[in-house]
Amino acid sequence: xxxxxxxxxxxxxxxxxxxxxxxxxxxxxxxxxxxxxxxxxxxxxxxxxxxxxxxxxxxxxxxxxxxxxxxxxxxxxxxxxxxxxxxxxxxxxxxxxxxxxxxxxxxxxxxxxxxxxxxxxxxxxxxxxxxxxxxxxxxxxxxxxxxxxxxxxxxxxxxxxxxxxxxxxxxxxxxxxxxxx
Ligand code: PRP
Numbered sequence: 661x662x663x664x665x666x667x668x669x670x671x672x673x674x675x676x677x678x679x680x681x682x683x684x685x686x687x688x689x690x691x692x693x694x695x696x697x698x699x700x701x702x703x704x705x706x707x708x709x710x711x712x713x714x715x716x717x718x719x720x721x722x723x724x725x726x727x728x729x730x731x732x733x734x735x736x737x738x739x740x741x742x743x744x745x746x747x748x749x750x751x752x753x754x755x756x757x758x759x760x761x762x763x764x765x766x767x768x769x770x771x772x773x774x775x776x777x778x779x780x781x782x783x784x785x786x787x788x789x790x791x792x793x794x795x796x797x798x799x800x801x802x803x804x805x806x807x808x809x810x811x812x813x814x815x816x817x818x819x820x821x822x823x824x825x826x827x828x829x830x831x832x833x834x835x836x837x838x839x840x841x
Contacts, residue, residue, distance in 0.1 A: 668838050691719050700753075701716065701726070734769075745775045761790070768799050791807060819836060
């Protein structure tokens with residue numbers, strides 16, 4: 661039977677409430693660390709768009725955060741890392757002397773974050789930190805720093821809250837484990 665005809669069930673891995681609470685905690689921590697600064701949040705498309713939107717709305721309004729986006733693709737519609745992430749969209753503004761926070765939905769093998777850090781650090785930001793909602797440490801092939809991490813998760817097929825399966829299900833409110841039924 662073709663994969664497209666396989667049926668699946670969803671088991672909640674991280675509930676909407678749990679995610680909301682953790683995002684709030686991360687936002688508080690980030691607000692403390694960037695007090696008096698004007699950070700630039702860089703959302704890594706597509707996966708981070710929901711997390712970034714929620715994170716920014718939980719920030720202390722005193723923080724004058726700006727936002728821009730990059731797009732990087734490692735997996736396309738497949739499930740195996742290309743190991744050579746392709747930068748599909750670059751920033752529209754210079755980051756020299758800026759306090760930059762890269763925001764990812766998930767760090768898996770690590771190649772995407774590694775490529776982004778390499779690309780951005782040569783542009784001489786004042787600081788460059790990273791934030792990811794999810795990490796699958798057991799899948800890591802290159803070591804990358806995650807300064808703010810939402811959840812360490814097991815190596816399961818997940819989707820929702822920005823993460824996808826072949827571009828589907830990004831809008832699910834929970835992060836779910838997708839299981840063949
Ligand atoms: C996903 C995710 C990260 C990357 C992590 O992007 O959003 O950017 O993979 O994987 P890695 O640590 O193994 O490099 P994907 O290529 O699926 O694109 P998307 O964000 O548009 O879904």
